[in-house]
Amino acid sequence: MRTKLLFIFALVCGLAAAGGVYLYLNNLAETYRFQGNFAPVVVAKQTIPARTPIGRQSLEIKEIPADYVHPEAFTRIEDVEGRIARAEIYPGEQILASRFATPENSGNDLALVLQQGERAVSIAIDPVSGVSGxxxxxxxxxxxxxxxxxxxxxxxxIRVLAVNSGSAAENKSGPAANTCVLAVTPKQAEYLILATERGSIRLMLRSPADTAVTQTPAVRVEQLVNKGGS
Incomplete structure (x- = not known):
């Protein structure tokens, strides 16, 4: 009987201690949150394979100590959803901007930097048509x-994906290129291919700040001659 009472007493003490520890840790976490020492971060809910779009079902928000949030981490799932993983991402791993495919880190793997609905089309250029290389x-x-x-x-x-056979990291100002890869829609690809097959093309470099579409009619030889003689 005495042994049984001691066992029950020990069990009650153990449960009380466990409950006390739980309450302490819970209160400590609430204190940290109240003091702003926890921050939300997007993490992988499951393994995300490389070269695949990241789906919402693969992500979740977790609150972790602010000191452990990586500078490249995201706080909103919508900022991550749909991006392409450059390498495999493991469960619980913070989603970092550097894990996404970009023209700067994709090497020669152009498929990783194509956006939804885009196609990569290569065209021949020379020092004149290719803006002097x-x-x-x-x-x-x-x-x-x-x-x-x-x-x-x-x-x-139109976005330039590559010049010659190099990638963004390799294509700095250098010798004149003989090929250029452009990112176009399927319909734009039809115009581009027909233009290269049946005519002579020129690429015109745009300012990064200029995204406006200009409506200009075609110019014919007779217009150029008439304008020159006026």
Missing amino acids: MLQAGDKVDVAVTIDVSTSIVLQN
């Missing part, structure tokens, strides 16, 4: 084509 990945260009006796701008604000 000064194009770099990440630049924006307009595409003008001359067919027979008229010239027109067929595409505007």
Whole structure:
């Protein structure tokens, strides 16, 4: 009987101690939150494979001590959803900006930097049509084509993916390139391919701050001659 009472007493003491520790830790966490020492961060809920879009179901928000939040971490799921993982991300891992594919970190893997609905199309250029070899990945260009006796701008604000066979990190100002890869929609790809097959194209470099689309009619030879003689 005495042994049984001692066992019950020990069990009650153990439960009381466990309850006390739980309440202490819970109160401590609430104190940290109240004092602003915890911060929300987006983490992987499950393994996210490389080269795949990140779905909402793979993410969750966790609150962790603010001192342990990585500077590149995100606090909102919508800022992460849909991006492409450059490498595998493991459960519980903070989602960092450097884990996403960008023109700067994708190497020669252009598929990782294509956005939804985009296609990569390679065209031939020379020092004249390619802006004297000064194009770099990440630049924006307009595409003008001359067919027979008229010239027109067929595409505007098109993103350059690569110049020659290099990537964004390799395509600094250098020797004249002979190929250029542009990011276009399927319909834009049709215009671009037809322009390169049936005419002569020029790429026109745009300012990064200029995204406006300009409506300009095609120019014909007779207009140029008439204007020159006026």
